[in-house]
Each structure stands twice: as structure tokens, then as C-alpha cells.
Amino acid sequence: MNQAEEFIKGKLQQRADKGILRKLSSATFQADFSSNDYLGFGRSAELNAKTEQILALIPAHQNGSGGSRLLSGNHWFTEETEQHIAAFHQAPAALLFNSGYDANLGLLSSLGQRGDTIIADELIHASLIDGARLSNANRYTFKHNDLNSLEAKLKLAKGNSYVVTESVFSMDGDTAPLTEISKLCKTYQANLIVDEAHALGIYGKHGAGLVQQRPDLEKDIFARVVTFGKALGCHGAAVLGSVNLKAYLINFARSFIYTTAAPIHTIANIRSAYQLLEQTDYTSLIREKINCYQNLIGKAALNNIPSTSAIHTVIYPDSHTAKKAAATLQEKGLDVRAILSPTVAEGKERLRICLHTFNTETEIQTLVKELIKTYSA
Ligand SMILES: Cc1ncc(COP(=O)(O)O)c(C=O)c1O
Known part of the structure; x- marks a missing residue:
């Protein structure tokens, strides 16, 4: 075996020895408590039909886009969709x-x-x-959701400074104190990126996000990122910000410039998902399921992180017990996955439970019963 193959084998063996080797699985279970398809858009026949309707009206390549947006991959419908997304999110522009x-x-x-500063929540x-690593800026992290820790780092900042956080944290499901973070950013003239x-599809009017749930907060945010592979059930993302920021990214963001544009089918899919958000109040549908889960969990002595989002956790002391708990739940037909280090910190391995509008009350009852049983076993 040559040296590179030896290296690869060694690294994989180290992970296997620790019980944290990642493997692809296409197993399916009866009840989905794992996917990010919070609103069921990924499986929505209505979304599919809307997409087909749009495609029937647009003359375009039927398959690939043919190039980067800066060459032959741009389409008027993509630009129109960006305007639509920007208006929905009350932002000057979307890319x-x-x-x-x-x-x-x-x-x-x-x-x-060089000389700028990026300050990011540690999670x-x-x-x-x-993205921060690939930049030339100085980088700091602040303690998770900790305003004092953020302020201490803001005092060290030089050049243009950017504070980076998530509105809903992907592995913990908790939310950031956006209003307070934004105030600190104003005080220290830092630019907030969220x-x-x-949060898209879960919080705010028509699911516009947590930023738009707070009065006028969107005006104080330098840039927002919304992604379409989660509650919107399709694929892609947009950066929301000023017209100048959009032009800057078109000129300097290498992951925008040096890649083939998404096919028009993807754009039609995204546009249709926004139409669904606008036509029905999905936030109250998902809220019902979140409340149902929280009421059933009640005061059960599970080690969890408080969350109002669609993401909930049960923390275990190590990867072995987290994996065992997931396997036990999967045997009951419940699709719950363990999240292991290094995705989360060692000793914070967990079950990551995602709630969906399509989860039935009976499924949630079974989940909670089995979670409590497995946790105390
Ligand atoms: C907070 C957060 N940002 C960005 C991404 C990446 O989005 P995408 O899956 O569209 O690449 C994810 C997905 O895991 C995420 O959880």
C-alpha cells in the first residue's frame, strides 16, 4: 500500500476505534424525526405541481444551466426570483x-x-x-450566545468587523439574542451577519425568519443567509443585503463565480416554495407539533437544551450511549439520528430530534415514550 493509502487507512481506523466513523446510510424508517424537511415541502405534491407549472411557462434549457451566472448560466427568471426573495425578506437585494x-x-x-476582524459564536x-478561515481577516470566537464574551471580543476588533451568528443553531436548536447582539454591533460599529x-419557515410572518419576527431588525443586519434545503424542501440559498453587497459578491465571491449556475428547475422549485409560504400559515402548523412535543416531554429528566425551534436535543455523555439510544429508537421505526463528535463537542453527543408538520400526534407520543424509556434504561 502506498503512503497516502496508509495515511487514509490510519485516519479511518482512528475514527472506527473511537466509535465515530461516519458512514452513508439509505435506511428508511416509518416516522421521520431526523430530516430538515420541517414543513414537509420536500415531499409536497403541491410544490412539485407548482414547479412544473412554472417550468411550462419558461423557455429555458430543460436540464443544466450551461455555465456560471456570469457567463451563459444566467436567466431572467433567476433574477426575477431574486427580486421576489428580496421583497419577501424586506431586504434591498438577494443573490x-x-x-x-x-x-x-x-x-x-x-x-x-487583511486587518479586518470576524467574530463568531463558538457554535x-x-x-x-x-468561510472565515478562507478570508484574510483576524478571527475570534465568543462564548455561545454570551453578550459579555462578544463585547470583550468587539473591544479587540480592528478594521471592518463582522459578527457572525445563526438565528437558530443547527445542532442545539436554541436561538440567538439577535436584538441584543445587534445593539452591541451598533455600539462598536460592527456588521452583523445572521x-x-x-429559522426560515419556522419564525416570523409567513415564516420569513427570526430576524423579521423582531420589529425592524432587518434594517440593522448587514447580511442574512437563507437556505432552501431545509424548511423549503428544495435546494440552494440566498444572501440578503444591500445592492452594493450583491454587486460585491458577484465580483468577489469565488463560490458564486466559479461554479455552474443551478438549473432552472431548481429556481422554479425555490420560487414555488416561497409561493407556498405566502399562501398558508405554516408557522402555526409547525408550532402545534413543537408544543405537542414540549408538553409531552414536560418535566421528564432528560438532559436537553431548551428550544422553541423545530430542533430538539437529548444529550448523552459519550458517542457510544448516543448511538445505542438512536439504534433502540430506530428499531421502533423512529428515525432519530445520533450526532457525534467532531460535529458536536466530545461529551455533548446527542440525539437531534427534528419535528415536522407531518408528524402525527401518535408518532410524537411514541417518540417521547421511547425517548424517556431509553434515557432511563
Ligand atoms: C446553519 C447552517 N448554515 C448553512 C448550512 C448549509 O446549507 P446547505 O445544506 O444548503 O449547504 C447548514 C446545513 O447544514 C446549516 O445548518
Whole structure:
């Protein structure tokens, strides 16, 4: 075996020895408590039909887009969809990216110049971490949702400074104190960037997000990222911000420039998902299921992180017990997955439970009963 193969084998063996080797699985279970398809849009026949209706009206390549947006991959419908998304989110402009990962990577890596400062919550998503790492800015983290810790870092900031957080944290399900963070940013003249991946569809009027749930807060946010692979059940993302920010990203965000534009089918799918959000109040449907879960969990002595979002947790002391708990629940037909280190910190391995509008009350009752039984076993 050559040296590179030896290296690969060794790294995989280390993970296997720790019980944290990642593997792809296509197993399916009866009740979905794992996907990010919170509103069931990913499986919605209505969304599919709307997409087909739009496609029937647009002359376009039927398959791939043929190039980068800056070359032959742009389409008037993509630009119109960006205007629609910007208006929905009360933002001056929106720029589509092929995924949330691409959006975060392009945004942070292109903004942070030498001498600038990026200050991020310690629990932000890998895509934001990677974007900050690819930038030339100095980087600091602040303790999760801790305003004193953030202020201490703001005092050290030089150049243009950017504060980065998620409105709903992807692995913990808790929310950031956005109004207070925004006030601190104003005081220190820092620019606030908020990733709304798990808030879109769940909070705010028509599910517009947590930022728009707070009065006028969107005006104080430098940039928001909304992603479409979660509650919107399709694929892609948009950066929301000023007209100048959009033009800057078109010029400098490498994950926007050097990639083939999404096919028009994806754009029609995104547009249709926004139409669904506008026509029905899905936030109250998902809220019912979240309340149902919380009422049933009640005061059960599970180690969990308080959450009002669609993401809930049960924390275990190690990967072994978290994996065992997931396997026990899966045997009962419940699709609950364990999240292990290094995705979360060692000793904070967990079950990540996602609630959906399509989960029945009986499914949630079974889940909670089995969770409590498994936790105390
Ligand atoms: C907070 C957050 N931001 C960004 C992303 C990336 O989005 P996408 O799946 O569209 O690449 C995710 C997805 O896991 C996420 O949880």
C-alpha cells in the first residue's frame, strides 16, 4: 500500500476505534424525526405541481444551466426570483447561491480583508467557519450566545468587523439574542451577519425568519443567509443585503463565480416554495407539533437544551450511549439520528430530534415514550 493509502487507512481506523466513523446510510424508517424537511415541502405534491407549472411557462434549457451566472448560466427568471426573495425578506437585494455552504463560504471569505476582524459564536456551522478561515481577516470566537464574551471580543476588533451568528443553531436548536447582539454591533460599529438556515419557515410572518419576527431588525443586519434545503424542501440559498453587497459578491465571491449556475428547475422549485409560504400559515402548523412535543416531554429528566425551534436535543455523555439510544429508537421505526463528535463537542453527543408538520400526534407520543424509556434504561 502506498503512503497516502496508509495515511487514509490510519485516519479511518482512528475514527472506527473511537466509535465515530461516519458512514452513508439509505435506511428508511416509518416516522421521520431526523430530516430538515420541517414543513414537509420536500415531499409536497403541491410544490412539485407548482414547479412544473412554472417550468411550462419558461423557455429555458430543460436540464443544466450551461455555465456560471456570469457567463451563459444566467436567466431572467433567476433574477426575477431574486427580486421576489428580496421583497419577501424586506431586504434591498438577494443573490442566489447553489447551497447554503456555498453562500456562507463566498460571503465570509470575500468580505474579510487583511486587518479586518470576524467574530463568531463558538457554535456556528462549519460552512461559516470555513468561510472565515478562507478570508484574510483576524478571527475570534465568543462564548455561545454570551453578550459579555462578544463585547470583550468587539473591544479587540480592528478594521471592518463582522459578527457572525445563526438565528437558530443547527445542532442545539436554541436561538440567538439577535436584538441584543445587534445593539452591541451598533455600539462598536460592527456588521452583523445572521444565518437563518433553520429559522426560515419556522419564525416570523409567513415564516420569513427570526430576524423579521423582531420589529425592524432587518434594517440593522448587514447580511442574512437563507437556505432552501431545509424548511423549503428544495435546494440552494440566498444572501440578503444591500445592492452594493450583491454587486460585491458577484465580483468577489469565488463560490458564486466559479461554479455552474443551478438549473432552472431548481429556481422554479425555490420560487414555488416561497409561493407556498405566502399562501398558508405554516408557522402555526409547525408550532402545534413543537408544543405537542414540549408538553409531552414536560418535566421528564432528560438532559436537553431548551428550544422553541423545530430542533430538539437529548444529550448523552459519550458517542457510544448516543448511538445505542438512536439504534433502540430506530428499531421502533423512529428515525432519530445520533450526532457525534467532531460535529458536536466530545461529551455533548446527542440525539437531534427534528419535528415536522407531518408528524402525527401518535408518532410524537411514541417518540417521547421511547425517548424517556431509553434515557432511563
Ligand atoms: C446553519 C447552517 N448554515 C448553512 C448550512 C448549509 O446549507 P446547505 O445544506 O444548503 O449547504 C447548514 C446545513 O447544514 C446549516 O445548518
